Amino acid sequence: MNKIKDRPIYGFTVRQILSFLAIGIIGVPVYIILMNNHIDTTISCLIICFMAIPIFFIGTYEDVHGRYLEKIIKDKVRLMFLTSSERPFATNNSFDxxxxxxxxxxxxxxxxxxxxxxxxxxxxxxxxRKEKIKRILRINSKKGMTKKDA
Incomplete structure (x- = not known):
C-alpha cells in the first residue's frame, strides 16, 4: 500500500510539488536581488541553478526501495560515523x-x-585392614592375649 502515492497535480507527488514551490520561493527573490546589483544574467542564472539543484534533488530523488535522499544520507552518516566499524559475526550454532x-x-x-x-x-x-586386624587377632589368640592387651 505504501508503494501507491498520491499524484494530485500533473502526475507529481506532494513532495515534488513542495520542492518546486521552495525553489520558486527562494529562487525568484535571489534572482531579483542579483539583477538589481547589476550582475550579469548568465551568472545570476548559474547561481540560481546551483542553489536549486540540491533542493530539486532532495524533493525528487527516491531509490529503488522507496527511501528519500534524507533517509539515505541519515543511514550513511549513522553507518560511517555513529556505529563501530568492527561488527563481530555471531550466530546461534546448535552444533556448538x-x-x-x-x-x-x-x-x-x-x-x-x-x-x-x-x-x-x-x-x-x-x-x-580387616585382614591385617584378623591376622593380628589370630596371632594374639595363639599367644593367649586379648584385644585389650594388644
Missing part, C-alpha cells in the same frame, strides 16, 4: 551447543569413573 553438551557428559562420566575407582581403592584398603 551439542559439542559442549558432549564435553560436559564426558567430564561427568570421567568423574563417575574416578569416584568408582576411589571407592574400590577404599574397599581394598578396608579389606586389607
Amino acid at each position: 551447543a551439542i559439542r559442549k553438551q558432549r564435553k560436559l557428559e564426558e567430564k561427568y562420566d570421567q568423574m563417575v569413573r574416578d569416584g568408582k575407582k576411589r571407592l574400590e581403592e577404599r574397599k581394598k584398603i578396608s579389606s586389607r
Whole structure:
C-alpha cells in the first residue's frame, strides 16, 4: 500500500510539488536581488541553478526501495560515523551447543569413573585392614592375649 502515492497535480507527488514551490520561493527573490546589483544574467542564472539543484534533488530523488535522499544520507552518516566499524559475526550454532553438551557428559562420566575407582581403592584398603586386624587377632589368640592387651 505504501508503494501507491498520491499524484494530485500533473502526475507529481506532494513532495515534488513542495520542492518546486521552495525553489520558486527562494529562487525568484535571489534572482531579483542579483539583477538589481547589476550582475550579469548568465551568472545570476548559474547561481540560481546551483542553489536549486540540491533542493530539486532532495524533493525528487527516491531509490529503488522507496527511501528519500534524507533517509539515505541519515543511514550513511549513522553507518560511517555513529556505529563501530568492527561488527563481530555471531550466530546461534546448535552444533556448538551439542559439542559442549558432549564435553560436559564426558567430564561427568570421567568423574563417575574416578569416584568408582576411589571407592574400590577404599574397599581394598578396608579389606586389607580387616585382614591385617584378623591376622593380628589370630596371632594374639595363639599367644593367649586379648584385644585389650594388644
